[in-house]
Amino acid sequence: MTTRTHIRTHTEAHTPTHPPAHTPAHTSTRAPAHTRARILEAARRELGRDPDCTLADIAKAAGVARRTVYVHFTGRAALVEGLAADAAEAVRLASEATRTPSPDAATALARFVLTLWPAADRYRVLVNLARQDLGAHRVDEVLAPARTAVAGILAEGQRQGVFQTTVPPAPLSRALEAYLLSLLETANAHAWTDDGPTAATTALIAAGVDNDLATTTVHRLHHTLAPTRSPR
Numbered sequence: 152m153t154t155r156t157h158i159r160t161h162t163e164a165h166t167p168t169h170p171p172a173h174t175p176a177h178t179s180t181r182a183p184a185h186t187r188a189r190i191l192e193a194a195r196r197e198l199g200r201d202p203d204c205t206l207a208d209i210a211k212a213a214g215v216a217r218r219t220v221y222v223h224f225t226g227r228a229a230l231v232e233g234l235a236a237d238a239a240e241a242v243r244l245a246s247e248a249t250r251t252p253s254p255d256a257a258t259a260l261a262r263f264v265l266t267l268w269p270a271a272d273r274y275r276v277l278v279n280l281a282r283q284d285l286g287a288h289r290v291d292e293v294l295a296p297a298r299t300a301v302a303g304i305l306a307e308g309q310r311q312g313v314f315q316t317t318v319p320p321a322p323l324s325r326a327l328e329a330y331l332l333s334l335l336e337t338a339n340a341h342a343w344t345d346d347g348p349t350a351a352t353t354a355l356i357a358a359g360v361d362n363d364l365a366t367t368t369v370h371r372l373h374h375t376l377a378p379t380r381s382p383r
Contacts, residue, residue: 187223187233190210190230193213197209198234198276198279202276202283206220206227228284231277234277238274238277242270244270245263245297246300256307256313257360259307260301260304260355261351262376264331264347264351265348267297269347271331272346278332279336298328308358314359315358331350347373352369355368355369
């Protein structure tokens with residue numbers, strides 16, 4: 152009895168132990184998220200180049216098999232919705248970043264346009280895809296935070312006597328929105344480009360700000376915000 156116990160203990164003492172392989176949880180979740188982001192980035196570029204491009208084109212640009220695209224997106228509609236969701240989040244963040252009240256509505260409007268413009272320029276492909284792939288209701292959802300923010304700034308500016316009062320804040324906000332979207336559409340056609348200052352300056356002028364004041368306001372803010380602006 153004693154001998155067997157000794158032998159078992161001796162054997163166990165010399166049995167090599169191999170700890171189970173461990174794969175960090177974040178590694179298994181990071182890879183699919185990275186692949187999804189890569190597919191969306193390829194879709195943004197390829198749909199901007201050719202709105203009629205196929206999922207095979209997007210898969211090739213992303214460096215993945217077409218079946219991998221279907222792992223993350225059920226089809227073109229889901230892929231465009233993925234871009235719209237990213238754009239909506241960018242619009243929300245830009246709107247929140249400029250929510251702090253400003254005693255000068257002209258500065259507030261210029262800051263808003265300059266802050267939003269990098270995201271608007273990045274996702275301008277959606278301007279061409281809106282009618283075909285998103286629909287008016289989804290576009291309204293994406294732009295809702297920006298519309299609310301701009302209408303509030305315009306209302307304050309009209310109270311301050313900074314903006315023109317011929318048109319009420321809500322329709323004036325939609326007019327400025329249409330103007331900025333038309334600039335993005337022109338950029339999609341490679342007929343015009345801007346990193347924000349021209350769009351912000353002309354938005355102020357359209358709202359009723361004097362040309363010289365609009366130019367100096369945007370120039371001052373652009374150099375202040377430039378270090379934090381994201382590349383396209």
